[in-house]
Amino acid sequence: MLTRFLFSFSILLFLTVANASGNIKLSIGQWSFEDIQAQNLQFDIKLTAKGLALTAKADSLILAKPIGQVTHFSLQCDELILLAETFSCGQGTVSFRQADLGQQKLSFKVKGEPEKSKYRIKLAGLTLASASFSATLYLDKKYWRLVTQTPKLQITEFIKVASPYLQEQQREALESWQVEGNINLSADIAGRNNEISTLMVDMATTSLNVTDSESRYVTENVILGLDFSAKNNKQNWQWQTELTVDRGQAYGEPIFVDFDVTPVSLFAKGLWQQTKGDLEISTAKFHQKGVVQVFADFKGSFEKVEQLNVQIEKSNIARLYENWLQPFVLGTAVDSLNLAGSAALNYHQSADNYHVSLDLQNVFIKDELNRFSVDEVNGSVGWTNYDHQMNSSLGWEKAIMYAVQIGQSQFQAQTVSSSLTLTQPWDIPVFDGKLKINKLNLHRPGEQGAEWFFDGRLTPISMEQVSEALGWPLLHGKLSGVIPKVSYSDKHIKVDGALTVKLFEGTTVITDLKLAQPFGSLPQLYANVDLKNMNLSTLSETFDFGDISGRLEGKIRDLRLANWRPVQFDAHFATPKNDKSRHRISQKAINNLSKVGGGVGAALQRSFLRFFEDFSYKRLGLSCKLHNEVCEMSGVGEAENGYYIVKGGGLPPRINVVGYTRQVDWSELIDRLKAVSNSSEPIVIE
Structure with missing residues (x-):
């Protein structure tokens, strides 16, 4: 438009100059040409050996948006050549002032063929x-085609210049960010x-630093290169x-990447259908x-997603987890793992339907x-x-869960x-027994309303191994049982x-x-427990407590x-009140029960009882009500200043064991039990 204006005006001047010599000066108070308006336009034209030398000035020019009004306009061309068709x-210069661009002085070259509407304009120095x-x-x-380049564009200054041309919502979004850095930019449009x-x-950027108002997204000294091309049909x-990023660091909550160490x-x-708003990423x-x-x-x-495929190739699982x-997963049970091995993943989504497969190879988790x-x-x-089947098959060599050997x-x-449903029963070796899971169903894991349930049974497990692994007093015997339906829902596990x-x-x-919150x-953990018909001979042997016969x-x-500790x-x-079994208790058991209850084994005839290895009893028992880490102790009946732990009865010799400590710290009671279990000293009753 401006080029056609200059050309048209130059033709008029040329006709004048062709019939004159020396200089021609022309002043026009107001001038309009298509969308261009000029105030106080002045021309100074000289005829030289190289052609015409043109100088044009105007107090102001009003051009089409987004440029708008410019003032202090000055244009000079020392080699203006006018031919019949071109x-x-x-070599020319133009200077002006514009509200957003400030004072500008550019050099330019122009070549045009007006009859063919063909022009080439080169600018430098904007x-x-x-x-x-x-x-x-x-x-x-x-x-038309525009090719432009700048070696060092300051992003902060560019945002200031561009802001007036943005929508209010876009300006507000930019104002919440701090951006510093330079860009080497070239474009061909x-x-x-x-x-x-x-x-x-x-x-390409140099030292790009970006921060949002909440510091959720931050880059520091990032160097990146970006190439983008598009063709419209x-x-x-x-x-x-x-895109390549090989220097600097970036944080996008919660991910941190050090590009110096792991460049990306x-x-x-792909294809973007602008009218429909459809996007395709083919690769x-x-x-x-x-x-x-x-x-x-x-x-x-x-x-929306119509189709999505993602393939994570075989990767080092430790690096993948760390990065x-x-x-x-910070704040969860898996936020501090040592890993080794490799993993690969495939994900496919079609509309709202998806399937994913995870492959693990030689993975170690600790x-x-x-x-x-x-x-x-x-x-x-x-x-x-x-609504179609995907199969899973996963195994391991060994595992440990809270000291439980698997x-x-x-x-x-x-x-x-x-x-997810088991296709065959699942046997999990636990110590020297097995947890046999007959049924297992897992529904919507990772989603609100996730649920699972299973049932099975536990084959006999040596209590010696269990107690050793868990740091309990040494237990004897076997542990086995039937597991009814165990279910998980709303972050709670319960047994039906x-x-x-x-x-x-x-x-x-x-x-x-x-x-809760497993x-x-x-x-x-919450529960009620009932023990029925326990054999005290086996139980006392388990704890090395001293021999006791009878039932419990x-x-x-x-x-x-709470966190697996009783609170x-x-x-x-x-x-049992109607127990008909033989009731006998050894001197060692009497002494140990006295230690646990804080009592004394009282003999009716002390000098005589030392010669007996065991005694008869009518009932024995101990109670503990734990609250605020203190145990309220009691026994099978009240005694003078205490309570009966063992109540004598049956054929002589008989003996009573009385406890005198009513309140015991839980930690102290555990220490007493451990001391009794580990004691190998001879027991003497005087």
């Missing part, structure tokens, strides 16, 4: 955001009329981009050196807090919400419609019905069993464990 300016731009504009009737047909942009954009690159290409490749390589493709829009997984570990995990796990195991399962355990030739029945930092029953009400219960253990 004109050119081999100052924008403290950067100097050069540009070449090609015009050919309806077609071509189009037809008001439409862009091709676009190529190359840019009837509002269908074929595009391609490549991204390549992607995408993300690579982080030494950590992960991801391939992906996508179809859909910015609002991409651990930040998301919790830094020594709560659990798993060795040599191999296999694959599949999950889908499709042997080699393999499970087979299938997933359909967000539910009664959990039955065979122990010490008797039966232990656990009811109302619940486990994978949190403070798991809570008991109950534990309102049991609560509350009401426990009562005693001889």
Whole structure:
């Protein structure tokens, strides 16, 4: 437009100059040409050996938006050549002031063929955001092309210049960010009329520093390179981009990346249908050196997914966890793991349906807090919400869970419609026995409303191994039982019905069993326990307590464990009232019971009792009501200044054991039990 204006006016001047010599000066108070308006326009024209020398000035020019009004306009061309079909300016300068661009002084070259509407304009020296731009504009009737470049564009200054041309919402978004750094930018844009047909942009940053108002996203001294190209065919954009970042650090809550150590690159290409708003990413490749390589493709829009495929190639699971997984699980039971081995993942989504498979190879997992570990995990796990089957097969060589030894195991399962079900019973070796899971169903894990349940049984486990592993007093005998339906819902584990355990030739029945926050930092367990028909001979042997014959029953009400430590219960253990078995107790057992209850073994005839190894009793028992880490103690009956732990009866010799300590710190009581269990001193009753 401006070029056509200059050319038209130059023709008029040329006709005048052709019939004159020397200088011509022309002043026009007001001038308008299409969308251009000029105030106090002045021309000074000289005829030289090289052609025309033109100087034009104006107090103001009003041009089309976004430029608008410019003032102090001055244009000079020392080599203006006008021919029949072309004109050119081999060397020219133009200066002006504009509200956003400030004072500008540019050099330019122009060549035009007005009859063909073809022009070429070269500009240099345009100052924008403290950067100097050069540009070449090609015009050919309806077609145009702009090539521009700047070696050092200050981002902060550029945002200031661009802000007036942005929408209010865009300006407010930019104001919440602090951005510092420089960009080396080049662009090649071509189009037809008001439409862009091709676009190529190359840019590189130096020391890019970005921070949002809440410091959730931060970069420091980032050096990146970006190449982007796009081709428009009837509002269908074929595009391609490549990004490399190899210097600096970045944090995007909760991920931190040190690009000096693990540089990243991204390549992607696809199609954007501008009219429909549809987006296709036909190929995408993300690579982080030494950590992960991801391939992906996508179809859909910015609002919905029609199809998505993601493939994470075989990667070092330790590096993957450290860089991409651990930040998301802080505060959970898996936020501090030592890992080894490799993992790969495939994900496919079609609309709202998806399936994912995870492959693990030679994976070792160890919790830094020594709560659990798993060795040599191999296999694959599949999950889908499709109505078709995905199979899973996963195994390990050995594992430890809170000191519980778990042997080699393999499970087979299938997933359909967000539910996983065992395809065959799953045997998990535990110490020298097995946990046999007959049924297991897992529904919607990781989602609100996640649920699972299983049932099975426990084959006999040596209590010696259990007590040694858990740091308990040495126990003897076997542990076994039937596990009814155990379910998880709303972050709680509960047992439907009664959990039955065979122990010490008797039966232990656990009811109302619940486990809250089982994978949190403070798991809570609740239960009621009933013990029936326990053989005291086996029990006393287990604890090396001294020989006791007879039977024992008991109950534990309102049991609560916090982080697997007792904090509350009401426990009562005693001889059954109708027990017909033989009741005998050794001197060692009497002495140990006295130590536990804080009492004294009282003999009717002390000098005579020392010659007996054991005594008869009518009933024995001990109770503890734990609250605020203090045990309220009692026995099978009240005695003078105390309570009976052992009540004598039957044929002589008989003996009573009386406890005098009513309140005992829980930690002290545990120490007493350990001392009794570990004691090997001879017992003497005077």
